[in-house]
Amino acid sequence: MSQRVSYDDAAPDGMKIVMDMEKYTKKSSISRTTRELIKIRVSQINGCAFCIDTHTADARKMGETEQRIYCLNAWKECTFYTPEERVALELSEHITLIPTQGVPEELYNRVREQFDEKQYVDLVLIINQINNLNRISIAMGNTPTKR
Numbered sequence: 001m002s003q004r005v006s007y008d009d010a011a012p013d014g015m016k017i018v019m020d021m022e023k024y025t026k027k028s029s030i031s032r033t034t035r036e037l038i039k040i041r042v043s044q045i046n047g048c049a050f051c052i053d054t055h056t057a058d059a060r061k062m063g064e065t066e067q068r069i070y071c072l073n074a075w076k077e078c079t080f081y082t083p084e085e086r087v088a089l090e091l092s093e094h095i096t097l098i099p100t101q102g103v104p105e106e107l108y109n110r111v112r113e114q115f116d117e118k119q120y121v122d123l124v125l126i127i128n129q130i131n132n133l134n135r136i137s138i139a140m141g142n143t144p145t146k147r
Helices: 012-026 032-046 049-061 066-070 072-077 083-096 105-114 117-140
Strands: none
Touching: 012 117, 032 049, 032 072, 032 083, 032 117, 049 066, 049 117, 066 072, 072 083, 083 105, 083 117, 105 117
């Protein structure tokens, strides 16, 4: 499938808002590694091949291991993710699947053991941003191209 709409051309003001949010999340104190793991995991849940391709490539460029990338869909069973990454991934799954999972108080408390108040807000924004980008990519028919 090819891209259905040149959305940057069709709605530049709207896409600027989306990209301004992306710029904000990149400036957060959440580690780049954690941000990329979140983006990959959420994109897996949402089935966004374009974003999976983009963020696995970005993760590799920053030195992320193949093992940690390949095992993200089974992160709960792996011991090689940090406590911060684990709770961020769990929060990512809950927010992505919010109609069925919500964000329980117990999870919020565990997140806050690893992240301060601003970091919690930034995590929620990072998670929502990749969910937003997944939905834009899927709706617009974006697909990865062979490298």
